[in-house]
Amino acid sequence: IASLLYKFSPEEMRMVMIDPKVVELQMYNKLPHLVVPVVTDPKKVILALRWVVQEMEKRYKIFAQENVKNIHAFNKRSPKKPLPESEPELPLFGGAEERVEAGQDGFAVEIDEEITVPREQELEIPDKLSYIVVVIDELADLMLTAPAEVENAIARITQMARAAGIHCIVATQRPSVKVITGVIKANIPSRIAFQVASKIDSRVILDEMGAEKLLGKGDMLYQPPGAPKPIRAQGPLVEDHEIEQIVDFIAEQGKPSYEMEIHQQLSKPTAVLDAAPSDEEEELIQQCIEVIRSEQKASVSKLQRRLRLGYNRAARLMDELEDRGIVGPAQGNEPREILIDLDGTGADGRGQTMHTMV
Structure with missing residues (x-):
């Protein structure tokens, strides 16, 4: 997360952070990159993931209208000039002298009103789209609450959202087949394993043994997409006070600008969400x-x-x-x-x- 914050401004990247353990990601709540405040209620996580799926679908409609295939091509294109407001409709006839039709006796009679065809309602197309990164801190807690909904949402995001500029980072301390299901695993080709307790846990993450032999303290195996074998690497340790300094520095440059639609839904009490x-x-x-x-x-x-x-x-x-x-x-x-x-x-x-x- 710290690396992403150093590299991308709030205009270039937005983040959706999901923290069922409540305490892990709260220090990021002041970031201007956030789409909504850090989501901690497992019952509201589904709403946040649904918003991400809807945003993905909306972006693909925009891409189809602009005739581009991905977010990179969309942001590189030359924006089209908007239609003038003085032409809200398309007239079928040029002037009053042409607005005629055949009467009952075959004679041409003048039509009182001009026939028009309403324009097709168009999507609001921005000049540029920002990347969206979804961070889920503990998948195991969510799979205990609503396994089917969480699995389906993560599968859709990881399957289809990459071209739309939406990426997902999923973490868990319990790498079991009940948490990292086959559907989730099949759609996340890039994986990182830190030290685990057994060979079985290593197989769940990487499909092979090795993570049980790591030394801990950031020692990890990184499996990039398409690589024949994992790459051993060392992850840096970022202390809490360093994270606070990073967040405070970025927060001084701008306040969070939340997406109001999803923010209002998540602001409702859980009892209201359960009732509907x-x-x-x-x-x-x-x-x-x-x-x-x-x-x-x-x-x-x-x-x-x-x-x-x-x-x-x-x-x-x-x-x-x-x-x-x-x-x-x-x-x-x-x-x-x-x-x-x-x-x-x-x-x-x-x-x-x-x-x-x-």
């Missing part, structure tokens, strides 16, 4: 209702098997269905009572018609 399920969560709830309808049985184990969910998430979804009045309370090992008629079109528990999902 996301589109993905709502779709999953509808799938649960469909399973209950087809099986005529409401049980957590049934949702686990049919939707391939973990127990905690399936139980949480069943509690949500209970809150909506669709199923009754738990009855020990017995299935829950279905409180509404789910045959035919059914309902989603909010008084709305629910279409059958295929």
Whole structure:
């Protein structure tokens, strides 16, 4: 992080920092490079990662409109001149004498209003785009909270976002297959391993042994993309007081300029975020209702098997269905009572018609 701060100004690089342990990245909170303040609540991490994915998609739309392939070509291009404000629409006819059409008797009659075609709504295209670096300090804590959402978001960012100028740095102290899943591992070709406890941990990170023999204190193996073998290197130690000096020096030159849309969402209390399920969560709830309808049985184990969910998430979804009045309370090992008629079109528990999902 210190190397990036020395090299790039806030106009050239923005950062999204995620710190589930709360204390590791807080000293960077004054940086003008930050898109949002350091995110510490695991439940809000998904919102931050979704913003990054949306920013990536928006940038690709801009690239398509500008006919460039990546952020480097976009920033090197010659900006197009904006259209004059005096031409908001495209007229089909040049003047009043040309605005005629055939009447009922075949005679030309004048049209009262000029026919126009609205311009296609265009994206707001900046002159230059800044690089975005996502820093996740401890992946293991996030994988315990929302493994599917975190895995999918990291996979999309690491798969597609490089050409858009978005990069991801992911760190963990627990290199297990439950934390560094196959999907995440396959999409992060550049890896660094410090000293680990066992050969298995080394294989999880580098796909080969060796990291268990390192000496510690910054001794590391660096696996660049495409290299046949890892490169041994020495990482520098930056003390806390040195980090504070760097951050204070940069902070004196400018205040943070947050992205207001995501900043306002992350500023909401966690209870408010929990009260409003996301589109993905709502779709999953509808799938649960469909399973209950087809099986005529409401049980957590049934949702686990049919939707391939973990127990905690399936139980949480069943509690949500209970809150909506669709199923009754738990009855020990017995299935829950279905409180509404789910045959035919059914309902989603909010008084709305629910279409059958295929």
